[in-house]
Amino acid sequence: MDSSFDIISTEEVKDIRAALEEGDLCTATERASKYLKDIENAPLNIAITGESGTGKSTFVNAIRGMNDEEEGSAKTGVVEMTEKPTPYVHLQYPNVTVWDLPGIGTPSFAADSYLQSVDFSRYDFFIIISSERFKKNDIDLAKAIQAMNKKFYFVRSKVDSDLHACKVRRTKTFNEGNILNEMRNNCIQSLRDGGITEPHVFLLSFLELDKFDFHIMQDTLEKELPEQKRHIFLISLPNISLPVLEKKRQAFKKDIWLWALLSGGVAAVPIPGLSVALDIGILVKAMKTYMNAFGLDEKSLKKLADTFGKDVNELKSVIKSPIVTKEINKELIITILKSAVIGGLMLVEYVVSTIPVIGSLAAGNISFRSTHWMLSGFLEEIAEDAVRVLTKALESPV
Incomplete structure (x- = not known):
């Protein structure tokens, strides 16, 4: 065809x-x-999860083309703000829902019962976010998602902040490309050490969503989603760059x-x-x-x-x-x-x-x-x- x-x-x-x-x-x-x-009318349900404090709620807002202060945005903060799976409907496409899930590993959501607690069956795919290397809770969650034949992707957040810190500390040797490769390789290695053989890892800044690996993530999802869900995913993306x-x-x-x-x-x-x-x-x-x-x-x-x-x-x-x-x-x-x-x-x-x-x-x-x-x-x-x-x-x- x-x-x-x-x-x-x-x-x-x-x-x-x-x-x-x-x-x-x-x-x-x-x-x-x-x-x-x-x-x-094809429904698309995207689950955003990970440990507390990694920027999940900010990503929920960014992927919907919103800032953190707009009416209807996900509540953000320096402590875990999400107490239960919370749906955020896309402003233009009501059949697209981004779910802000509670932080895995918090007292209310232990890793061993997390998927059952958040009703994993309703989501089309999971995005697991970490602001540093991925830890045991992230890896255990990915394995459980994989066992249930669902797609999952890893996002390393706050890349912009880490680059800035490196630039301050490495005034003579700073090289953005090398540092990004270090971050990516570090994340991939920690996941492989935990038993995830071919992890998808994307480096993102939620404050500048068009930079770094966002377009690579977009291309990956486009290839792996079914036809109709792929279409609604693409057209619901915020107009943040020329490739979009x-x-x-x-x-x-x-x-x-x-x-x-x-x-x-x-x-x-x-x-x-x-x-x-x-x-x-x-x-x-x-x-x-x-x-x-x-x-x-x-x-x-x-x-x-x-x-x-x-x-x-x-x-x-x-x-x-x-x-x-x-x-x-x-x-x-x-x-x-x-x-x-x-x-x-x-x-x-x-x-x-x-x-x-x-x-x-x-x-x-x-x-x-x-x-x-x-x-x-x-x-x-x-x-x-x-x-x-x-x-x-x-x-x-x-």
Whole structure:
């Protein structure tokens, strides 16, 4: 199967292809609708655990794109603040929940009964955090998770603080790369000594999540999560770096053909003045989804500006898409479709042959082609705008 379709399983793609080959557009559309809903509603439960004082709650906030003082953030402190497994729902994606688990090894949560106490079965994977080398409690927990066929990953936290301390102490010999390798090798060796043969260890600073090993961790999770959970994980990531934005662009690019197939198969009302009928509501929903995920809505732009000490109008000034600055609704979509661009689309052969799962049936459907064209163009526009906005936010003051 073409890798561009790995947002859904091989069997699901075969189901849609079989319906199209039989000329049953209704069934193909129903299946596309179901798979889109499954993608949108796929639950993802991430467990954050480790010993007390390692920064678990700060990571819960950071991975949700929040700081420690925002309403709804996990409570942080110098002592263990979490007394029971506490769910923190993602602000934009309510089916994504990050669980702040109590510190392992505390009097209330002994290592030998920890997983039963926190109801391990509800989590998709565990992130075990330590602010120094991993200890017996961490290793015992990892072994227990492994025995229950769950995924786990090790995060070495507070890397920024340790680097700063090393820089102060090693004024002549300080080398960041060498020190990071020392940290990583030290963690890996302690885990191997404890019986973990191939540990995944990531060095992170929760105050600067985009630095160090965050992108390596992101790539690892992307490879190891199931299709639908991989998608929701990627699009729920905070927009903290250019690689994250590119991952989101690629993730959304993979579901455009499903939106287009759905638009081509539903009962749609013809647009006055155009010989085309498609579901405008589908376009509105998809485009709003893309815009919010890239952080180009008003609330996200204001938050980004505040985070980097910028004026929100300064960030808006680099946005080039005329759509982003307007309210996305049916009227706007109809206006765009009535432009000369759609007329040109009808005269030029649109390359749908690159979407083999659709076949000749949908390739001849102008609704499918129009929706695919419009969503593809919009996605590229806002992805580029998101890059420009983040680049502007990261600029140092002159």
